[in-house]
Amino acid sequence: MSRLQPSEIAPPPGEYGPASAALRAKHRAMWALGDYPSVAATVIPQLGARLVEACGVERGTWVLDIGAGAGNAAIPAALAGASVVASDLTPELFEVGRVAAAAHGVTIEWQEADAQALPYADCEFDCAISSVGLMFAPFHQAAADELVRVVAADGIIGMANWTPQGFIGQMFATMKPFAPTPPPGAQPPPLWGDEEHVRELLGDRVHALNLVRERVIVDAFANGVEFREFFKANYGPTVAVYAAIAAEPERVAELDRALAELADAYDLGGGRMEWEYLLITARKSG
Template sequence: MTTTFEDIKAKQRATWGSGDYAKIAWVTVPVAETLVATVDPRPGATVLDVATGTGHVALAAARRFAVVSGIDYVPELVAAAQRRAEAEGLTIDFREADAENLPFGDDSFDYVMSAIGVMFTANHQKAADELVRVARPGGRIGLASWTPTGFIGQLLKTVGRHAAPPPGALPPTRWGTEEVLRELFGERVSSVETTVAKVTQRFESAEHFADFFLTYYGPTYKAAERLDEDGRRAFRADLIELANGANHAADGTLACDWEYLIAVATKV
């Protein structure tokens, strides 16, 4: 039986709706803030945050007095983003929508951004096409994506070893390489500027990290759900080993640097 991108997308939607991503999402706040600072949207400019999750990029852009929209295909995340905007008194047009089929016209936005979001789409080329389509000529597309060799890239590989992804699923960390981004955007952008950055994340211990992610992070939660007791024990042990191997804290806690790529492209 052939697995289509729509089949993969359905599985992905279930994955991101599992666990409790709102408890995970805040660890990526610094990534979103760095992306927005790098792209530097101007007050009054139109901004779209694609795969907004709980709204980090959208909120950061709105605080700069931009006119902001944000989309995600998981309704629970859209609702959480809306609550956060309301709590800060920010007006943001949040919608439930698919990054591969954006509900906006061509050339609609001055800035199109996504932090640790669009990289998890099923059809990478279609998602990239949509980013370019809705950006106006001369507009900027800004992305922050985990790199294949960084900590989360290794985490996702660990997930794949214990619970194989659907046949035909593309590695999300492809978006964390300049070569692939240039391939996805092609001649439709005049430049792709990239910077490798890192964010330091802290947990009580490697065991705390493993249990936190197994409880709340969709990909690890769903992978563990597919395993028997022995499999879950082995999976947890590998997560602990990964965290310990990256730990640079000297006080008995866990501190790991998570590497990501910031890319900014300008539409022709």
């Protein structure tokens, strides 16, 4: 996957800029496709809790979860005793989260919000986190600026992002030739899993920046075909790519083969895979 430097990417004004209603609607619709809560619960149920632990979230912490989905990180944060706002561009995901939060006996405030234009005051939160959520906002610098802006001085910033070299990064690289052309200036989500890119995005606005590559074990699929069929039915970006080529059966078959082969190549035996992510923690500079 080619690297794009933030300094070389200026989000364009107009229809497809970071404040664009058209782009927000497009991304909201994509994540409403399929069943992302099922994906998160099936594939990465432990990832949000790992992020919360790494950030040292505790009772009394005022937490914003950005790109919260159905609460994969928001619920563990609330279970740790934090007061939590779970924000996402796609509020269709919240109902599953509300049910899960109630089952765990915690209260969370769910709010529709664009990661590139958050409706919160400067320095409003003690901690802002995102578990494979904010990384999908197309204009990385705009999202990074908002992430830093809403956190108080010396507050905690934490993210878990898929890496370009890991399985999900390679899945997006596999789907790219079949996908519609992204908006001008948009950057690939897995760049948020590149250490240099993260340092450039956050700059000197943070200190105590810690970047660690970790792996999550995925054993939900017996083989590549089973993985492909699950993601083809449930994971919004994959559903969207297949929809874009639905009238081209040869390309559909080609993508079918490529995704199954990719998953099989990552199989360590018995349907067990390791998916790499970058765990980011930092404190906002005063």
